[in-house]
Amino acid sequence: MSRLFRSGIAISIMTLMSRILGLVRDVVYANYFVMGGAMDAFLVAFRIPNLMRRLSAEGAFSLAFIPVLTEYKEKRSEAELKDLVNHVCGMLGLILFMITLVAVVAAPLLMMVFAPGFAAKADAEPELAAYLLRITAPYMLFISLSAFFSSILNAFGNFAVPAFTPVLLNVVMIAAAVWWAPHFDEPVEALAWGVFLGGIAQALFQVPYLKKLGLVPNFSFKRGHEGVSRILKLMAPALLGSSAAQLNITINTMIASLLASGSISWLYFSDRFVEFPLALIGVAIGTVILPKLSGNHANAEGKEFIQTLDWAMRLSMLVAIPATFGLIVLAVPILAIVIDNGVNGWRDVEMASMSLMTYAIGLPAFIMVKILAPGFYSRQDTKTPVRIGLIAIGVNIISNLVIVLPWYQMGFVGAHAGLALSTAISGFVNAGLLYYTLKKQGHMVLNSGWVPYLLKITAASLAMVLAVWFLNPDDAWWQAAGVWKKLGELGILLLTAMVTYLVAILAVGIRPKQLLKV
Template sequence: MSRLLKSTAVVSAMTLISRLFGYLRDMVLAISFGATGSTDAFFVAFRIPNFLRRLFAEGAFSQAFVPVFAEYKEQRGREALKDLLDHTAGALTLILFIVTAIGMLAAPLLILVFAPGFAGEDNGRQVLAADMLRITFPYLLFISLTAMAGGILNSVGRFAVPAFTPVFLNLSLIAAALWGAPYFEEPVKALAWGVFVAGAAQLLFQFPFLARQGLLPRPRFKKAHEGVKKITRLMLPAIFGSSVVQINLLVDTLIASFLVAGSISWLYFSDRFVELPLALFGIAIATVILPRLSREHAARTPEAFNNTLDWALKLTLVVAVPAMLGLIFLAGPILASLIQYREFTAFDTTMAAMSLMAYAAGLPAFMLIKILAPGYYSRQDTRTPVKIGIIAMLANMVLNVAIVVPWVMLDLPGPHAGLALATGLSALLNAGLLFRGLRRDGHYRPHPGWRAFLMQVAVAALVMSLALWFATPALEDWGQWPAMERVTRLLGLIALGSAAYGATLLALGVRPRQFLMR
């Protein structure tokens, strides 16, 4: 497993660079625009194509494409593989072009569907969001083709380039906020154009690396191509099953549009901080193991398949638990240190911290979904995750009503946090059902020692929690300190929590070599 760990480290390192620029991007957006009705409108206009991107490209398409790519590579040879790439690119481009054109024409209707709370407002959030959606929707076309390019590179073991590519989105939005906004009557519209430019830049960046591998597709279209039909057949159910978390987040946005202005922005910023560990570890590990599991399934080596899953689950849990605790205990300090300046107020920090803690409670489940789903997709089983996804999404809707409605009726502050909590709980259900299915069907058998490992992680988590509980100053104190002192104290607390967790694991007998190979 040392090669897997090395590949995961490469993806994590590139992702860390991207996420650092992502934090810089969010800091610039928060400080420049705050949490207002205008930023709510932009986040809706950005979330719709971004949701479709994760649904079709990073979700269903990638999960369906990579196993078929592995099958062609292992069993059919280079010429057949290149033919598959050309016709897949042609079909994907045609479909995405049609969807993009429809999306741009139907922008006002889409805003009514995804943010109905904007309708009939005097502040014009609905009109502004529709105008920006027409600009951001082509991002779906560009970024979906980028995801295909990344899937090709990942499948041949070139993980660094796809993981680094999102940096261009962050750089484009930073430039739009700092230098483009003054040229617009409505400054936030500059961000929409930043999204458009970023999509094109990310796609173009992949081309030279594909050409170097001799795998740059030349789009062709053939209605009856066998490989494309197989990808489509696998993709259709996976469209739902692989993106339940994103559907839940979109439902959150829909409901939040009826809440007080700023609710969508608070949810956005809190979700972004949860996505950092999710991308660094959960998505990084999942990116690496999907091609590996696909090859092991194609080669009919079930023991190797089981070993890969067991390794990924242990590594995920050992990093997910401290990440969850760190975000829960340090939610307020993180927001106060990193984005509570100028337009982003102390009140915004308090509200965003509530949803950040709620999202963080579901972080292990979010990460486990990323790891468990490839256990199905690598075997070209897309139906089971669909059934599980339907259950989880319905549970999320029920939980939204059960949690948020009483919250609002009791006039308690921060009902948007109830949306985040419902999302986390439904993700826990999703992960549990995925795990149970793999165990029930015999595709995963936990290696000996799991009970002792879980006890070690639990004790280390308790020690970390106590350390952060006693060492973290009150939230109201953070806003009184200068920026450098806030950041220094935050880094100190992160170091304290990490040291407490790591030292406890070492004292209990957990060693890094356990995650290298079996």
């Protein structure tokens, strides 16, 4: 079994733990909080600092920092490596402190930008949202430092510890919802404090592992530091290029604030379930291959570079395609368990399932972006992805105007699903252009047999869908059944899906063992 595959499995296992706890967290949200003005206020207040997590932990910072750090690790002295880490820490801390300060001071203005529709809604709570943002804003500082620590550990082959840290956030936020919320006049305030404390926990947890490497950073600052300057130069365009999907979701949040009350919450739950396989596959593999590709590039190993990307694409599509079909066919059962309770009703299940199905269409594209983007950043090329990312954002905006605006004007209750569909469309544009450009540059050459391979995966996925559809009760059953019956039935459906898919891929001639080696 290859080291890359083992590392990917380690990340996926830790991510699975985090996502299961995240699912528990969402069930707690749905059972303890009404999907209305207060919950929408918290979700927007959380989405703004959470965007920084996406840009840093899974985006621009790590994609700019790891290639430079890997080069220092491979070609520079230990003292120079330590000096780079210290000065990056100083630069990052200063920038993030200023950003956090601005967010705290300008919270009402930021809410007007990120949720302009709040001002016109009777049940919206813009003042509460601004107050909650002032509590959650420091999360940007803590989680970005956590991402910085994670990048160092990843560059030295430690993937499990960084992958585990999100578990801490989920544990703290579940505790906040269950035990702290009853003690607040506004219960969602407890969730905001959970975000604050969870960010601190994620950063501190990694410090002992940095100490083992002798790389616990000091806050050093010197203008014109060669390594820091290169990272900043790479990072500036990467803020857009690597995170087009997240910026699209932020744009969707802004537009959703103009739609029916609850739209932000419906999109939140949809996004959460698409993130589950995206993190298990796309983020895990993308995290593992970035240091590998950076090393290939630093050592002029062009053939190995191409082989690594091809392996990552094959492995990711083996899971991404059935995951897409699975989310579509199981959208109602999944959300019936999470949402349909004494606090929220069946209408919320129907609305959230519509956007989950449309989000799921874009899952293969979202995963491809996570795999293909490191092909550029490992070579310290940030300009190409930013151009492609801007095109994808433009496509999302145009799609919203073409799809969502007419639906909204016609009074279609599912207009929020159009936002999810627009994100999926822009995701495919992003992935397609990344692939085309890598191929044109000679850094992406897919091995023979790709078309039959994809057809076999699709056929196996359709067999899985038929098996699940045959056993799946109708919506009336999911609406009437108790939570334990629903959980049992969903477990049967998931087991059926996994067994059917495994048998089907073996029947069509795919041997997963062949994908263990790059």
